[in-house]
Amino acid sequence: MDFDDRIPIYYQIKQYICQEIIVGHFKPEDKIPAVRQLALTLTVNVNTIQRALAELVNDGILESKRGRGNFVTADLKRLNEMKHSIVEEQLALVYDRLTDLQITPEEMVRDLTDYIDKRKGEKQND
Amino acid sequence: MDFDDRIPIYYQIKQYICQEIIVGHFKPEDKIPAVRQLALTLTVNVNTIQRALAELVNDGILESKRGRGNFVTADLKRLNEMKHSIVEEQLALVYDRLTDLQITPEEMVRDLTDYIDKRKGEKQND
DNA sequence: TATAGTGTAATAGTAAACTAATACACTAAT
DNA sequence: ATTAGTGTATTAGTTTACTATTACACTATA
Numbered sequence A, B: 001m002d003f004d005d006r007i008p009i010y011y012q013i014k015q016y017i018c019q020e021i022i023v024g025h026f027k028p029e030d031k032i033p034a035v036r037q038l039a040l041t042l043t044v045n046v047n048t049i050q051r052a053l054a055e056l057v058n059d060g061i062l063e064s065k066r067g068r069g070n071f072v073t074a075d076l077k078r079l080n081e082m083k084h085s086i087v088e089e090q091l092a093l094v095y096d097r098l099t100d101l102q103i104t105p106e107e108m109v110r111d112l113t114d115y116i117d118k119r120k121g122e123k124q125n126d
Numbered sequence C: 001t002a003t004a005g006t007g008t009a010a011t012a013g014t015a016a017a018c019t020a021a022t023a024c025a026c027t028a029a030t
Numbered sequence D: 001a002t003t004a005g006t007g008t009a010t011t012a013g014t015t016t017a018c019t020a021t022t023a024c025a026c027t028a029t030a
Helices: A009-022 A035-041 A046-058 A076-100 A105-124 B009-022 B035-041 B046-058 B076-100 B105-124
Strands: A062-065 A069-072 B062-065 B069-072
Touching: A009 A046, A009 A076, A035 A046, A046 A062, A076 A105, A076 B076, A076 B105, A105 B076, A105 B105, B009 B046, B009 B076, B035 B046, B046 B062, B076 B105
Parallel strands: none
Antiparallel strands: A062 A069, B062 B069
């Protein structure tokens, strides 16, 4: 995995795992890969994985069972909240940043639409 | 100034200075505050200011004149590129992240519009 | 020419994230 | 009971961002 070196790796791993849950690669109540396996896959140290997982356990996203593994929570409501808050966090980031640059909400929507069109245009050339 | 502790301070200072230029607080060819003054205002060390400024000089946004101060470039084209790339960087971030979460471009625009409405609603209660 | 204001450089020390390595504790299955 | 697979904890060391401090170099001006 390629990390953004401006952001702590353990934080990006948290995001990665949430993402895998949201898109359904890790399902509710399912066991996720072992810490040593994740460390190999993501090419980071076990401690770094551990730190990310500990926070996700604390957030109620994962449950850890000693000797058995880490499991995605069965609490669907919690998972839904998680997805919603991640999306909202992203929107808040871009909204606040562009507001600071004196870009109006109307311009933001237009800029985003333009950007999407641009990306769609690029997709043709794949 | 309050910093996001997930991102290096010097990087956030770069963003802050670009922002002040874009919104017109620091104008082309104008002198920006002295490094020691910025350090006081932003409550960080001079070296941290220096690091941010050095990168902005390297980016062609500022010009440094020993014994006189740091000045915003007179190159309006460069400043325009800067603004454009910052906006695009923000849009790319949110686009990529939401795409990873299997949110379609159409949903993104709708989500952003909804979020804007929500923020406008909050504004009433200020 | 002396002085105040400026950018620049260098050194030392601190804190946090990360790595490396090892050991321990629990579970399940042979 | 042994063993393989798992989570957890600890210790030591590296790297990077940041701070603190001091010194130096240049500019403008009184």
